[in-house]
Amino acid sequence: MEIEIYDRTAEKVSDEHQKLIQDLLNFAGKKLDLADNTEISVTLMNNPEIRELNSQYRHVDRATDVLSFAAEESDDETPIIMDPELAAEFPVNLGDLFISVDKVAEQAKFLGHSFERELGFLTIHGFLHLNGYDHEQPEEEKKMFSLQREILDQYGLKR
Template sequence: MDLEIYDKTQDGVPAEHVNLIQDVLQYAGKYLKLADNTEMSVTLMNNEDIHRINQQYRGVDRATDVISFAIEDDDEEAADFPLVMDDELAAEIPENIGDIFVSMDKVAEQADYLGHSYERELGFLVVHGFLHLNGYDHMEPEDEKVMFKLQADILDAYGLKR
């Protein structure tokens, strides 16, 4: 998986945390059996910046921990103009699944509040956002159960247990 990580924090995110994000998302991609040509990005920011994004795109006037913007393949307009290509060519074209924005301030706040490590919270949030990019949601109780179990399974298998 091709993963771009952007650090927009004022203080800079330590390399070991950037590496953790890279590693846990690569692991999650393999866990879900995503194609090697899958692309996505993660932007690390502070509460102020994620607050602005939350306000602008979700109409929620507060900072949040993670926001995901999935690139949908089932767009109705795109279905009107299907691309026809052979499987070999299709396998070479990258599939961008979307972007995740993470508040590093919230990572620290929530890790402290929940009493687990900063690394566990960081892994939790990026996997949570990653699952949203892959079509999982938690709007309905049954969907929440499926998503949260998968999230826990990935984190536990990776080694970021509670």
């Protein structure tokens, strides 16, 4: 998977934590059987920046932990029809994740687990949203949260 990580935090996120994100997304991509040329970006930021995005796009004026913006959300676009072999050569852009490292630290402390576990949880939660999973309805929630737990446990980030 092609993963771009942008660190817009004041303190700068460690190379080890950025590698965790990279490795975990690759692991999850294999679990979901995504093509090797699948693309995703992850932007790490602080609470003021994510609050701004949350306010602008969700009309909620407070910081949040993770925001997911899928690249292909709209159903009203006319699909481009091409030969399957040619189509396989084009990368699939899942979209963009924005994660507040301030919220990662706050929530890890509140929940009594590691920063790494919370960072992994938010990364996978947002990643699953980009892959069409949701938790609006009880059945959807059960399916998404079960897969989320399975990926994190298999990767080694158990609660």
